[in-house]
Amino acid sequence: MTNPVAVVSFAQMRNVRREDHRNEVEMLLPVVSEAFANVGLTKNDMGFVCSGSSDYLVGAPFSFVMALDAVGAWPPLRESHVEMDGAFALYEAWTLLCEGEIDTALVYAFGRSSPSDLSRVLALQLDPYYMAPLWPDPVAIAALQARALIDEGRATEADFAEVAARSRRAAKNNPNAQVSGDFSPETLLSEDYVVSPLRRHTLPPISDGAAAIILAAGDRATELVERPAWISGLDHRIETHALGARNLTKSPSTKRAAVGAGLLPDEAAPSLEVDVAELHAPFAHQELILRDALGLTDSVDVNPSGGALAANAFMVAGLTRIGEAASRVMDGSARTALAHATSGPCLQQNLVCALSAERPGAGGARG
Amino acid sequence: MSEDDGVLRAPHVLEYEYKRSVGPVIGAFMTGLKEGRILGVVSSGKVVVPPTEYDPESGADTGELVEVGPGGVVTTWAWVTDPLRDQPLDHPFAWALVLLDGATTGLLHAVDAGSADAMSTGMRVTARFRQLSERQGHIRDIECFTPEPAGNAQ
Amino acid sequence: MTAPEVSGEESVTTIVTPIHLDYRYTAGLAQSRFLTGISEGRFLGQRCPRCNKVYVPPRGSCPTDGVATTDEVELANKGTVTTYCVVNVPFAGQSIELPYICAQVLLDGADIAFMGLVQEIPADQVRMGLRVEAVWVDPSELAPNLASVKYFRPTGEPDVPYESFSQYL
Numbered sequence: 001m002t003n004p005v006a007v008v009s010f011a012q013m014r015n016v017r018r019e020d021h022r023n024e025v026e027m028l029l030p031v032v033s034e035a036f037a038n039v040g041l042t043k044n045d046m047g048f049v050c051s052g053s054s055d056y057l058v059g060a061p062f063s064f065v066m067a068l069d070a071v072g073a074w075p076p077l078r079e080s081h082v083e084m085d086g087a088f089a090l091y092e093a094w095t096l097l098c099e100g101e102i103d104t105a106l107v108y109a110f111g112r113s114s115p116s117d118l119s120r121v122l123a124l125q126l127d128p129y130y131m132a133p134l135w136p137d138p139v140a141i142a143a144l145q146a147r148a149l150i151d152e153g154r155a156t157e158a159d160f161a162e163v164a165a166r167s168r169r170a171a172k173n174n175p176n177a178q179v180s181g182d183f184s185p186e187t188l189l190s191e192d193y194v195v196s197p198l199r200r201h202t203l204p205p206i207s208d209g210a211a212a213i214i215l216a217a218g219d220r221a222t223e224l225v226e227r228p229a230w231i232s233g234l235d236h237r238i239e240t241h242a243l244g245a246r247n248l249t250k251s252p253s254t255k256r257a258a259v260g261a262g263l264l265p266d267e268a269a270p271s272l273e274v275d276v277a278e279l280h281a282p283f284a285h286q287e288l289i290l291r292d293a294l295g296l297t298d299s300v301d302v303n304p305s306g307g308a309l310a311a312n313a314f315m316v317a318g319l320t321r322i323g324e325a326a327s328r329v330m331d332g333s334a335r336t337a338l339a340h341a342t343s344g345p346c347l348q349q350n351l352v353c354a355l356s357a358e359r360p361g362a363g364g365a366r367g
Numbered sequence: 368m369s370e371d372d373g374v375l376r377a378p379h380v381l382e383y384e385y386k387r388s389v390g391p392v393i394g395a396f397m398t399g400l401k402e403g404r405i406l407g408v409v410s411s412g413k414v415v416v417p418p419t420e421y422d423p424e425s426g427a428d429t430g431e432l433v434e435v436g437p438g439g440v441v442t443t444w445a446w447v448t449d450p451l452r453d454q455p456l457d458h459p460f461a462w463a464l465v466l467l468d469g470a471t472t473g474l475l476h477a478v479d480a481g482s483a484d485a486m487s488t489g490m491r492v493t494a495r496f497r498q499l500s501e502r503q504g505h506i507r508d509i510e511c512f513t514p515e516p517a518g519n520a521q
Numbered sequence: 522m523t524a525p526e527v528s529g530e531e532s533v534t535t536i537v538t539p540i541h542l543d544y545r546y547t548a549g550l551a552q553s554r555f556l557t558g559i560s561e562g563r564f565l566g567q568r569c570p571r572c573n574k575v576y577v578p579p580r581g582s583c584p585t586d587g588v589a590t591t592d593e594v595e596l597a598n599k600g601t602v603t604t605y606c607v608v609n610v611p612f613a614g615q616s617i618e619l620p621y622i623c624a625q626v627l628l629d630g631a632d633i634a635f636m637g638l639v640q641e642i643p644a645d646q647v648r649m650g651l652r653v654e655a656v657w658v659d660p661s662e663l664a665p666n667l668a669s670v671k672y673f674r675p676t677g678e679p680d681v682p683y684e685s686f687s688q689y690l
Contacts, residue, residue: 020545020547021372021547021549022547022549022550022581023547023548023549023550024549025549025580025581026581026582026589029582029587032587033588056542059379059546066580069581069583069584069587070582070587071587072583072588074584074585115547116542116543119451120542120543128387128538129387129389129393129397129417129506129536129538130393130417130474130506131475131506132538133506133538134454134455134475134476134507135451135452135454136462140445140447140462141462143445143462144444144463144464145443146445147443147444147488148443193446193448195445195446195447195448196445198445240424242423243464243473243475244416244417244464244466244475245419245473373554374548374553375548375552375665376545376547376548377545377546378545378546379546380541380542380543381541381542381544382540382541382542383539383540384537384539384540385537386535386537387538388534388535389534389535389536394532397536398531398533401533503536503537504536505536505537
């Protein structure tokens, strides 16, 4: 690992319940264009392009190939794709930049949840022999985790409502959020259960969206922006897919990823302090599990964007956490930040990205 | 197809049958279901249910298969008022992770408890298998779990 | 690992796990314009403001430059066969007679070829540079899908020399 890498540009589409005028390419194009325009670059300046999306949302194979029209793939690009959230595409781009062969990369993500029934599509990410044939929807699976947390005495339904209320209030300052406003936890708790113990406010909204980030390495980053958001560490860990073999109330992979990203000295470290943490917690109770795994102190500003409870474009929300956290470093309001992304049922796999206003020293970043 | 905004929309169905080869471990579990038995696999001092080919934590080869259940304990649950298409039951039910007697890990399935009030973490449930003639060697050979009569409580 | 003795029952080696997913597909702005044109018996493309190329069917973005294609361009009903193949393989649900010709047709005014069948000419007489025109279904059967274009047939015009379309191959 040689070159330090930074986020130098972030753009996103306003998240909506249903974008069904424009298709994925038409939706993505202005976002990619804005990301380039922020730093005066074009696709010809990119050493690498990597995207995150899912064919299951589109209902068509190789849908990410068509999305390249939004970038312009001639002359041929060095390009890759992950059938995952764009945060994981960023991880791939980051490793290539660290190597030193290239010094700029475009990462983008897009997803329209509206064309399909997510409760059906997401059942297919589960074990195909033992679980998927029962067609459990993601709310049901998350509800099992929420109840386990309540049973252990570590959280209450009122705590979930507090998370939702705080997120929606914060989202009032986010023009790209879908759900925002002032709601008292008491009002939220009066909602009916969707799948007990989860009520509507504990669930993520269903969103269509797109986002793009431009990464730059070393001096290239400082040439492009005044305050690059340096990635001081990046790590991704995965737990078993056998749901019944996991302790759903803890997130050991998040903790291990935080150690790998250099935010914790070891797994026994009791607390972690950064100015801002953008956590990808699609369900309210998951924010509590992540806070616990990371050991976030009370001084950390968690999800100033409103987080995934305010907008959750599937395949985009994780990359958006990185962009939102990086934005606060780039605008000078935060010196240190943490962005988290998740994938799989009940926080099965987790990525932690450490961001800093300070350029990492020689030897680059941890990861 | 058009909704007065000039944009064309159409329904589109993706449908595949998918015949999956299961291998010796999952195959043994499915064969066991056909026989009305639930099997787990011995692995590093645990009994993993449903059985995996490799240990979920260490990745080591798993060992011999052993019978577990058919009764067990609910370790967590969630009440469904409005079942979705293809879910195990078409009336309100609970999803649950069931720790079968003899197992170390939980099996996901449905509990036909009648009402949310009848559900509690720690309650005992037992598997209700389909009729022999309806079993195919499939996780749905277990129709659901049902609360064990109170006399069986531990 | 060892499988247990599973007495009586034949071992299960496969399971069937059917998948059914419903989608509501959106053609998007550019494709909707194209399909609307098809339902009117016209070929509509879009031009890239940067490289000036006309794409048909349009996808809203220029695949070379990554910018929105803006201007709508109506293309001629005829064009040139740039390349083709003779298909001898039957397929499920086939109604067309074998062998049949599948061709790339560069419609007059377009910068990218369009795929279609070529008929009303013996298979062994089809050639690169052949001038063809689209044959549409009856006006009453026109719909926003490509079944509205039945096939392309020779116009009788002289062949186009290779040099004029070689860059479109």
